[in-house]
Amino acid sequence: GENVEQHPSTLSVQEGDSAVIKCTYSDSASNYFPWYKQELGKRPQLIIDIRSNVGEKKDQRIAVTLNKTAKHFSLHITETQPEDSAVYFCAAIGGYNKLIFGAGTRLAVHP
Amino acid sequence: NAGVTQTPKFQVLKTGQSMTLQCAQDMNHNSMYWYRQDPGMGLRLIYYSASEGTTDKGEVPNGYNVSRLNKREFSLRLESAAPSQTSVYFCASSEPRVTEAFFGQGTRLTVV
Numbered sequence: 001g002e003n004v005e006q007h008p009s010t011l012s013v014q015e016g017d018s019a020v021i022k023c024t025y026s027d028s029a030s031n032y033f034p035w036y037k038q039e040l041g042k043r044p045q046l047i048i049d050i051r052s053n054v055g056e057k058k059d060q061r062i063a064v065t066l067n068k069t070a071k072h073f074s075l076h077i078t079e080t081q082p083e084d085s086a087v088y089f090c091a092a093i094g095g096y097n098k099l100i101f102g103a104g105t106r107l108a109v110h111p
Numbered sequence: 112n113a114g115v116t117q118t119p120k121f122q123v124l125k126t127g128q129s130m131t132l133q134c135a136q137d138m139n140h141n142s143m144y145w146y147r148q149d150p151g152m153g154l155r156l157i158y159y160s161a162s163e164g165t166t167d168k169g170e171v172p173n174g175y176n177v178s179r180l181n182k183r184e185f186s187l188r189l190e191s192a193a194p195s196q197t198s199v200y201f202c203a204s205s206e207p208r209v210t211e212a213f214f215g216q217g218t219r220l221t222v223v
Contacts, residue, residue, distance in 0.1 A: 006153075034211055043201065044154065046211040089154060097142050097161045097207035098169065103153040 002027040002094030006102025013080050014110055021105045024072040027094035033073050035064060036089045036101075044089060048075070080109045113137055117202050117215035124192040124222045132187040132218050134202030142207050143185035144169075145177060147198040148217075154201065160185055161207070192222045 003026040013019050025033075031052035036044035050057045050064045050073065057064050061080075066073040077084055090102040118133045136143065141162045146154040146169075156169030158177040166177050174196060176188045185204075189196060199219050205212040 032207070043214040043216055045214070049211060091212075093207055096167060098156065098159055098167070099142075099144055099203070099205065099207070099212055100156060100170070101146075101154040 002030060002092055002098055002100040004090060004092050004100050004102040006090050006105060008105060009103065010106045010108070012108045012110065015080060015082060017080055019077045019080055019084070019107055019109075021075045021088055021090065021107075022072060023074070023090035023092075023102050024070075025092040025094075025100075026071070027092065028071070030092040030094045032093045033064070033066060034091050035075050036091065038087045038089065038104075040086075047088075077107075080107075082109050082111055085109045115202055115204055115213050115215040117200075117218050119218060120216065121219050122221070124189075124220065126193060126222060128192050129188065129190050130192065131189075132200055132202070132220075133184070134186065134215060135184045136202075136204040136213070137183065138204060138206075138210075138213065139182070140204040140206050140210070140213075141182070142205050143179065144203045144205075144212065145175075145185070145187045146201045146203065147171065147196075148201060149198050157187065157200075192220075194222045196220065197222045 006023045034049035037047045038044040063076045115136045144159040145157040160166045160179040163182045202215040203212040
């Protein structure tokens, strides 16, 4: 079945720096890769997603890249701000529409 | 438009008690999911339903059962609660590969 690994588990950056979170997946049939942000005590919410026919997607300060050959995808946040502090999850939809999440990355942005 | 609604929001159970967590979505999505999130941990898939009338096990199904009552509703049942099932439970729905997964507000369950 699908397995998604996410690194690092924690990430601390200074305001204005960039942050990169990396994920790998196991199911070669996966073709949809969303990223979710979860603030403390709240539900996860989608911030960006990418499909397998696209190599890169950008939305303002957030970008996601996908390497299907290597089965890995990454989230890039530029010009980080304190409000970016949260837990970020990558995910993949494998066979049978099973949505599997990575273990999460706790991002702390220090002023 | 309510999205995904879970009930209850909070629950305390004694070991051995049973309960059902309810989830309903009004977005006409085919797929629904139940996840658990332990403190400081990720979202682990308990069960999912790819479409009405089908259910399948996820990563951590032991101790749980589910029912896809109709297209809108997907319930999670704990037959005999154990302290290890203390967690926050999230229900989600999506139209796979078309839309994002939308989450309910979560149920914080404590088993004592």
